[in-house]
Amino acid sequence: MIERLRASQLDRLREGIAIVRQSNRFYQARLHPVRTWDDFERLPLTTKDEITADQQANPPFGTNLTFPVDRYVRLHQTSGTSGTRPLRWLDTRESWEWWTRIWAEQVYRSAGVGEGDRVFFAFSFGPFIGFWSAFDGAQRLGALTIPGGAMTTEQRLRSMLELRATVLCSTPTYAIRLAEAAAAAGLDLASSDLRVLIHAGEPGASVPATRDLIERSFKARCFDHTGMTELGPTGVSCEARAGVHLVESEFVFEIRDEGGALHPLPESGSLGGELVATNLGRWGSPLIRYRTGDRVEVTRDTCACGSPFARLVGGIRGRVDDMFTVRGVNLYPAQVEDLVRRHPSIGEFQIEVRRVRGMDEATVVIECQGPDAEAVAQRLSADLRLALGARIECRAVPWGSLPRSELKSQRLRRA
Ligand SMILES: [Zn+2]
Known part of the structure; x- marks a missing residue:
């Protein structure tokens, strides 16, 4: 199974990198043709600082574009919470399709969400990519999508209850705030129709005490999702909810140890360090061997859900610089x-x-x-x-x- 996965990853790398080398000014000089894993492992790493510097030197979008700007159909930007300038990121129709397919087929499916569900998004829909991709992914799945922008916390609560939402997408911290506000307003969340909560942006849904608190308040099950604006949706928590599975069908993941050495994901056992990722479906604005800054421990131990994908034990443990x-x-x-x-x-x-x-x-x-x-x-x-x-x-x-x-x-x- 892992061999088949690795072979398919290598095929996609070979094709994708050939396309990027033709016309992507940021990556052109950094890449050579990739035919083997050895070729791949000789490619340089990419850092957020390099991408930020490139966008500053070449405004407004930088040079990490494989196609002319008019081929792109969506613009998003990072939330810029770590004191840095937000990054702008463009998607083509094809790469947006890739995002929403991963949401529909992996994130929602593994949380047991499907057609007939009513998904409430407790966000004010700004330029941040997370809720847009989650929204389009839910629509693609055939669920009813309910935007929760331009509402107070109490209005969101009333809207979820009145529309009988079955799924909530929010950060874990905001879920706790909804629960506090419900208690203050005398609204009964525990007997609502909500049964699944999908959380991202913070590690809370993989932090045991945070998850327990949210699950008790909502009488619903929490699932963790990991992703980055500039990289894509990287991980999903499954029915067993024992950490977060890395979406290895759509990314090549590696681990950078404390000494700076890179390792492929383990074929058995565990490995810890910084997560490094290459996306396989976003060749219009790719990231190749990107240092995520996330500190993780990855295990290949068998999961009760049967997925062959490696897992982040306890989700993302934190930012390397935190x-x-x-x-x-x-x-x-x-x-x-x-x-x-x-x-x-x-x-x-x-x-x-x-x-x-x-x-x-x-x-x-x-x-x-x-x-x-x-x-x-x-x-x-x-x-x-x-x-x-x-x-x-x-x-x-x-x-x-x-x-x-x-x-x-x-x-x-x-x-
Ligand atoms: Zn699993």
Whole structure:
């Protein structure tokens, strides 16, 4: 099975790279013909900084275009949450078809969503690609698509209940906010028709305590989906929900270890590092050996669902540059989140990291409902120390004082 997969990947690389080499100014000089895996493994990596610099030097779209601009039919841009300039990304009719097919055939199917479902999208439809691809994918599947733009959180809740939505697409953080707002407005989410929640943008649906909290509030099942504007929809969580399967039929994935060496995905066992990906269906604006910046652990251990695709254990663990070190302990925001979400009275939270005498010191700032915020902060601090072996102070702030986003939440702040 893996051999067949590798052979099909190599066929698509051979054809795609030949097309890109003819006319793509960004990649032309970087590529050579690919006939074997050895050829592929000699290609240089691509970084986000290189793409950003190219777009700045060659506005407005940069030079990573294989076709004349009039062949492209969609423009999106990244949310630019990590303090960088948003990237613009163009899709042809064919590459958009590729996106929506992966949503329809892989993301929705593996979450058990199909014709007859009513899918609510709790987003204000801006230039970010996620909800547009999810929307078109649901339509392609034959589900009823319900846009939730230009609405308050309460209006979205009422709309979902009134229209009897069965599926919700949102970030995990926004799902928690919907649940809080439902409780405040006296709306009963648990007895709604919602049965599947598909989350992306943050690792929450693969963080056990976050998933439990959302599933309890909605009486529905959460599924995680990973993807990037510039790369495509890379991963889906299946019925077993044991991590996120990488869509190996549409991407070549590799792992870059801490020493900078590249490894193909393991044929058995596990491997950890930064995820590197090459898309196989977006030759109009491709990414070849792209460093995603996501820290992952990949396993080929058999999954209960029967899929042959490798899995990200625990989803995306964090951004490679989100790691902080408290007294020698390396930590990622998702580890803190898993402990924060075990306290249902905590709403938004943020991790503040500052350098003191050459060492990281971290404080978790929490919004807390109820009169005993200080006690919750102390309990959380004890939990963090016990579970992570690091002294992390916790501080309660008034409800509603931390920033809220319906896209990716920025959970780590460096002072
Ligand atoms: Zn599975």
